[in-house]
Amino acid sequence: MFKKVLAFAAAATLCFSVAGCGDAKDSSSGDDDGLIRVGIINNDPNESGYRTANDNDMKAMFTEANGYDASFAYSLKNDEQIASAQKFIQDGVDYLLLSAADTAGWDSVLKDAQDAGVKVILFDRTIDADESLYEASIVSDMEKEGQTAVDWLKSQGLSEYNIIHLQGVMGSAAQKGRSGALDTEVTNSGWTLVTQQTAEWSAEKAQQIVQSVIDSGKKFNVIYAENDDMAKGAVAALDKANISHGVGKDVIVMGFDCNKWALQELLAQNWNYDGQCNPFQASYINDIIQKLEKGEKLTEKVVIMEEKGFDATKITQEDVDTYGI
């Protein structure tokens, strides 16, 4: 019996540890306090620097001082996110803000939301559902991010392009967009991919992959990493083998996401390029909610955020402070 109780306690702890991250604040207050009730479903803020910045931005915007009563739920798993969405709908939130872990499987829960009069706004990631099911979606154009980066690389006018391509988790929107642009250019311009591997956003894996290319003695002069972490791992491997990198050096290093430390590497001219992936969607969402509250009509369903690409030869300290996340 004692054992059973303990096993139960252990199981309860487990459930708590899974669910406990969400529902940090249970919104039981009614509509009468004049606050707009929003339920925010996001990915785990520990996932990356990007996500941490995104979460902090949301937390800073949706406060009581700004007229919001916000509840947060975090998960990297689609089914857990859907369960949280159902809970928010039952709680009767006014707006459901959603950054979906996966693109599929949202139709029925969004229909429920529509029936309950909950307005849905997608941020950061789109989903495969009918446009009528959500009010707006605020996203990054990953294809454009990739294209900006590849155009920059092309403008460097190297005599030959031997590229190590480090991909993110296969199938994610960021990976597809950023890989797509490079793949097209490789076929069109006759560039060479020395290796094309997924390092799953991980610096450790990226380091091992680049290490294996160095060990095999193949020549390369560009590292196209789809996020900053992987670029950092790649650079660690280059440093070990005394291969120079950065502005005017042997290897061009490219990253994405504009982490502050990455932009500092650009400023020090150790890296060459960093593409922005804007995590600051909260102000866009706020604008949309305010418009909807006033009964205005939205002019466009899909809002694409402005995003930049930074060149190490042009970046300034001001850019690092403004755009670093």
Next chain:
Amino acid sequence: MSTIKKNNNVFMKLIHNQIFIPIAALLLLVLFNLIADPSFFAIHLEQNSVGNHVLSGNLITILDYGSELAILAIGMTLVTAASGGQDISVGAAIAISGSVVLRILCGTETQPESLHAPIIVAFLVSCVVAMLFGAFNGALVAFFKIQPMVATLILFTAGRSIAAWINNNKLPTVTDETFQYFGGFIPGIPIPTPFFIMLACMLVTFLVLKFTNLGLYTQSVGINEKSSRLNGLNPTFIKFLSFVILGLCVAVCGLIKVSRLSTINYSVIAKDIEMDAILAVALGGNALSGGKFNMWASVLGAYVIQFLTTTLYRYNVKSDALSAYKAVVVIILVVLSAPVVREKLSAFGKWILSHRRTPAKEAA
């Protein structure tokens, strides 16, 4: 005649020795690489960017990355032997102990100008923390008799979030160069430091196994808990102890991991390393159901796994397909260790020997 028989005996002894399995696997991989591309084994002495002369090449990479796995395998072997189960939370525990190291070195800053504490202090604190988490797992398994895999599932799920809390969700970076020595090279020494750390861990383990009864006690608890209690051992304590020792191994491994990049990413650091560590134990021919163990076979098993990983990378195998190849190894191991197959194999071995012996006799 007598020499042949002796040779046969040596041969049989070797086959029946546990360490034969990882050695055979290693030879297989070496042979494959020799045939496919001998340049795999090339080693160069080159300058790195700090100006030190260091060795580089696939073999050095294997020594480098295999060492952290080997350190984990030491602890995992003890846990497996004593409790008959595995700890699946080592990856998450590495995230925690790595996070502790950075928390102490960086304080609350993300990029401090100078270290807030000596590295040794940070390491010792991370050892204590990792051992505490090991003790938590150990307590669940030993005192509350929860299945090890279920008990460690708790930390497996919660660990990475705890790691993030320790540093307040920030990703600190250490700029001090001496911190990179642990996962890189010490100036003037051309061999990667993790290998030396591994040697130190091996030495300690060797001394402990030689001069204490830990090995004997662990095996007897793993083989039969009841009879070892009747013989005056304390199975609960020994199981508990094995998890605490694994915690120590985790701390060492965590230091190497964060030192490699001087920073941490909570969600991906040491991802899936628990599977590799368990595989190392299995590849070492140790029964995953506990009991007898051979530490050196596990350590060798760890290097064999890294050998496999490096070989696969060398041939440009998609890195997300690596686990599929490792799964094949697991399947082969499990099938080979099944009693039915073992019986058939040993019968086959005897049949071959008897056929070899007959012509030899005639010649004599």
